Amino acid sequence: MCALKPKIDIRGLTLEQLQSHIVAMGEQAFRARQIYSWIWQKSCVDFDEMSNLSKSLRDLLKQAFTINSVRVNKEQRSADRTIKSSFSLHDGNIIEGVLIPAPDRMTACVSSQVGCSLSCKFCATGYMDRKRNLRADEIYDQVVLIGKQAQAHYGQPLTNIVYMGMGEPLLNYSNVLRSVERITAPDGLNMAAKRITVSTAGIAKMIKKLGDDEVRFNLALSLHAANDSKRNEIMPINEQNSLRALAEALKYYYAKTKNPVTYEYIVFNGVNDGLKDAKELAAFCKHLPCKVNIIEYNPIAFADFENAPEDKIDRFADFLRQRGITTNIRRSRGKDIDAACGQLAIKETAASTT
Template structure:
């Protein structure tokens, strides 16, 4: 066992475990906490602002009295994640992070540098219950839900790290790392409101993308929230037969129900839905599949994001050949489908969800 792993095991009774993660508190909750601590309510607002300006310790909150800072230290932690690994891709545009949580679970997130800003792909669960056949996150099943504070901490920790590289702070997030965000609905919604809060991180709804494997009732619930974030639906197949072979969720909801919920999302929010489609060799990538997909998506504004499969060693499924990918793109385009092929970022650092964490455990 490595030293890091030993430390991980010995960390089980850390005092951090008994403290509340202050990043999990809304401004309203902090205001009532202050009253319980015998402080004036406005102090809660001050603390909230410090947190989202990136304060890593209570001692940095210099407009708070020392007595209050001591009280805060006794009661809370500031969402500390311990960085276990940090891998930079050869083109220096993608950084993958592996973080240790206070209870010794491990999560990962990926920072992508684009010309329009830095986007963080973050995790919403430890593991995932959805069991998609091509995904490394699915191998151990769901371990636990992440709190809103643990989602927020991924952004703030990455910001501290990239400040050293003179990179701009994270300006967009995609909930597309380990986990199914709609299977952790309450915490995900709390996080979305925290990250959007103009008094806090102040990220526009338009800069947030939530990716789901297709939990139909939750897509409809999200549409009814009317917050107008971007929705990406992992479709990965043009019909139920193929979808059931590669995605367990297809046994719960038909493709027709998934498309129906996506249309509803568009009607309620005005946001065009993106359909993610991972091209898997000889599974979902032949010309008939492309024609079938284009028929399925006719009649409402949407967009298809083709992703050549990011292979992982736990699955025998293979990435489609370049010629098959090009043929698929051409058919969709000629059928009038709005399609792009996603850039394969971070392949050399195990950029797909769950891959780095799985590799880390295998090293122990």
């Protein structure tokens, strides 16, 4: 007895590849563009809903292809209107994403990997194993699902996307760039690239590759210390990507793209919140046009870090502003839910295996 031919993940195909399959089925090539529109513009995950296709073609599609869509597994709503979701993938893995409402924007925070390999000491995801990279369509699906939450709960569309969820985006480079392409393309979600920010823990050679590819989205570096020994301690990735190497890569990136960089800096109580730390950060900011986002910490059970007192954070930010550095304070959101990156996914993964 012959084994059934495995179905092809249709969203893994380019338009040209899809056209080849459609023509091989005996259909006209223009049908591929119709299908592509259903998949990427209308975010359709059910062939039966593709109403301008004949039933016979839809049946052929179901026989040959699959759409491995992402679904909401659990949703948590905070008193501050933040919505955090765990998402189930087709293979049973769980990731998470967050809708962050603000008066002037609706931001989706999405994941790029299942787990993470970088082991940052303050991050819940850093205590998970990296199981695999997310595919471009799985990143795309998070944006679509969080966008539906924004409309359903607040009657507003998404305005911004940040790749700041689980995983290191630059270690999933091709899928991240493909997802950005589908999100920004006129035959995709047609969002502006300037509304997208990709955050990295700091991989110098991949930052240079972003420059070579002349990306149009924004880049953020999770810095958290402008001192190598201190950064080595809280972010082991720094041992192979020193601050000097990162500064060189960022200058190269800026020369290629002319995009200013954002530095993310969580202020940990008694760790990186002193005057010396602020001076080191100000010195690092001199390398290229940039701004600093000071971020309040959401403590996790796996680590001993605590958020610095509010007045200390304000003094830290004022020190930078007095030196002409654009500085914003990002107050913690979702404190009454599993707000820190990875917390909800860890809980849901544990629950699914017990």
